[in-house]
Amino acid sequence: MTQIPLTEPADARPSESTTRGATVWLTGLPSAGKTTLARAVGVRLERAGRRVEVLDGDDLRGHLTSDLGFTREDRDTNVSRVGYVARLLARNGVVVLVPVIAPYAEARDRVRAEHEADGADFVQIHVATSLDVCAERDVKGLYAKQRAGELHGLTGVDDPYEIPERPDLRLDTAGRSVDESAAHVLALLRERGVA
């Protein structure tokens, strides 16, 4: 994959080229509220005229990552592939919201490093909703299945989740409206010159 080098001064190019993209990765436990928050932020950015993509982990498993399971290696490959696609979009002016668990710090850090090497903005948000609240919400019934012994390797329960040490934003969605949570993310993006 090759990005053709610019051959003209920046000011000779139309406005599309000066619009700043970014990858905004929302990491956290299942049912933490990652996808809901990503979509809420996405809608608000689109209203403001930005190009937006939401790369949802579950949806991508139907396309880009259908061969992957839930071993550590497969989870890391998943993060790597999604990170690669996000980076391509981000460097083309798109704000890419990625609500994907990404349980391992090393894989998350690698995606950030690849963005930085490419001059693409990367923002990490830890959706830090507590395990108790996530298990109570249980949007997809995964926690119940795990308790019933029908599912093994649930992130945060019987599979690792490495809490991000220095996220750009740590946000507990419990007791906050979606609007309020989205406003926190948008404030950060404005600060970074993305929104």
Add this chain to the structure above:
Amino acid sequence: MTQIPLTEPADARPSESTTRGATVWLTGLPSAGKTTLARAVGVRLERAGRRVEVLDGDDLRGHLTSDLGFTREDRDTNVSRVGYVARLLARNGVVVLVPVIAPYAEARDRVRAEHEADGADFVQIHVATSLDVCAERDVKGLYAKQRAGELHGLTGVDDPYEIPERPDLRLDTAGRSVDESAAHVLALLRERGVA
């Protein structure tokens, strides 16, 4: 993966949203000149101020498709993944040049159908350089290896290449300069409102 629906009329959005992207797939035998042509077209489009990505098959094997081999199934999965990424970029205003062999018609047709369903432009170019000329060029030494018995399953020799029946453009690069070939592609893209 979700694209947030537009919630504002198109004219309230900045110019970036009105720039038309497209996937331009260059299919053909190894050493047909696909990558050279893709890069030449890409440079010219960038000079004209367009956002451009070249998704080269060999480069992508280092990222998105490193698990894939050269069986029919793996070749089709390769085309499907690359097609998916191209579509995401195209619908965000990027001109995506894809110099990837894509030997099977069914997989190529599926990518086109997915683009059409998504409202993204898709242009297929058959780089129709003859097998004799390709084997003579042999940029990567693949034809020599096949002849020496060191490689099996070379597209067009001992692995299928299904010639596109109705490409948007069929172009033999033999006896044409790169400039001249690129001009043919650019003329087509202008006709389609992409360049």
